[in-house]
Amino acid sequence: xxxxxxxxxxxxxxxxxxxxxxxxxxxxxxxxxxxxxxxxxxxxxxxxxxxxxxxxxxxxxxxxxxxxxxxxxxxxxxxxxxxxxxxxxxxxxxxxxxxxxxxxxxxxxxxxxxxxxxxxxxxxxxxxxxxxxxxxxxxxxxxxxxxxxxxxxxxxxxxxxxxxxxxxxxxxxxxxxxxxxxxxxxxxxxxxxxxxxxxx
Numbered sequence: 001x002x003x004x005x006x007x008x009x010x011x012x013x014x015x016x017x018x019x020x021x022x023x024x025x026x027x028x029x030x031x032x033x034x035x036x037x038x039x040x041x042x043x044x045x046x047x048x049x050x051x052x053x054x055x056x057x058x059x060x061x062x063x064x065x066x067x068x069x070x071x072x073x074x075x076x077x078x079x080x081x082x083x084x085x086x087x088x089x090x091x092x093x094x095x096x097x098x099x100x101x102x103x104x105x106x107x108x109x110x111x112x113x114x115x116x117x118x119x120x121x122x123x124x125x126x127x128x129x130x131x132x133x134x135x136x137x138x139x140x141x142x143x144x145x146x147x148x149x150x151x152x153x154x155x156x157x158x159x160x161x162x163x164x165x166x167x168x169x170x171x172x173x174x175x176x177x178x179x180x181x182x183x184x185x186x187x188x189x190x191x192x193x194x195x196x197x198x199x200x
Contacts, residue, residue, distance in 0.1 A: 017178040059175035080195045133160040
């Protein structure tokens with residue numbers, strides 16, 4: 001309820017999601033926002049039994065979809081930031097263009113991951129979700145790189161502010177609501193549209 005109130009305070013129109021779950025699900029299906037289960041599940045069944053609670057199952061399905069969208073969004077954001085910053089400042093841009101302390105944080109995460117046997121990913125792969133906004137909205141980065149894409153830094157900050165609670169719930173196996181789903185769809189679509197539409 002607190003999150004719904006938060007969305008309303010940001011101008012969210014609850015009439016967009018305020019109908020019974022079956023009607024909401026039908027509209028999502030008509031819009032083509034669902035995907036079929038993997039063939040492994042079709043062949044052998046689900047590895048964990050489904051809940052007898054229909055509302056819980058609906059929530060889990062929304063949470064899984066939210067995770068998929070957020071994973072894809074983060075992948076696109078990392079590629080976009082790294083591509084733009086590398087083009088402007090060279091491959092070692094993180095040493096000179098990250099907010100204070102962030103370079104060391106990313107390096108430490110990378111070191112720990114490698115010690116644990118992890119693959120050697122590019123440094124930006126160790127960014128937290130909240131880091132993207134900080135990198136893009138850093139004054140010099142914004143002025144020299146990202147302003148032409150997004151116009152106002154508030155535009156980027158507001159999107160991340162709206163997405164962050166949904167991302168937290170998604171990553172910590174908490175239910176995602178219909179309001180969350182619609183807000184997530186709108187914000188991720190808006191960000192990705194800018195990123196993909198202005199790649200050249």
